[in-house]
């Protein structure tokens with residue numbers, strides 16, 4: 001009971017912060033969806049979050065995602081937020097609501113092939129490495145437009161927007177400029193009016209910086225620690 005209360009409370013706190021950030025930016029809080037990032041967490045904690053109202057869950061590993069899908073109610077929307085290898089695409093196409101982490105044409109081609117085979121439409125985001133960090137996946141800002149145009153020609157795949165993982169910083173204000181750039185990039189791409197491409201979704205902001213991300217235009221924030229507590233990778 002103790003933990004259940006804590007997760008529910010955390011979710012409420014994060015939701016309140018999102019609402020506050022929306023007010024500050026003159027946005028409608030309905031525009032922002034909180035994704036509960038449940039990677040490494042046991043199913044009981046996901047169920048607690050579900051009971052507290054969470055319907056969008058984010059996972060970064062395909063195998064863990066597959067296991068959890070089987071154990072959670074069918075109305076959960078699953079978000080793959082981690083790097084995706086081409087040989088794992090076949091497991092998740094048709095199972096997840098949104099793939100956030102497409103950063104190459106080769107990966108998109110694999111998703112497209114699988115989508116056509118299964119006769120489904122796959123919604124994706126293009127992951128942008130906005131700070132050009134060497135340690136991070138994602139396409140560079142300057143190559144994003146070309147990648148979007150190339151992916152848009154593939155059958156079975158629909159680009160819904162952009163995603164970024166901002167640098168790990170002490171002060172979230174340090175990431176404001178990157179979030180602002182992401183919004184600008186989305187607007188620039190939208191203006192090109194490419195067939196099959198929408199820029200409705202901007203997935204950015206994590207526990208340390210989601211309020212700033214919302215102020216700068218995020219429509220999905222991905223919060224793990226702020227809901228479930230610290231992760232223990234030694235398990």
Ligand SMILES: *Cc1c(COP(=O)(O)O)cnc(C)c1O
Pocket residue numbers: 037039060081082165206207208222223224225226
């Ligand atoms: C783990 C993870 C998050 C959540 O991180 P927290 O700091 O725990 O909120 C968000 N996005 C991605 C891509 C992640 O891998």
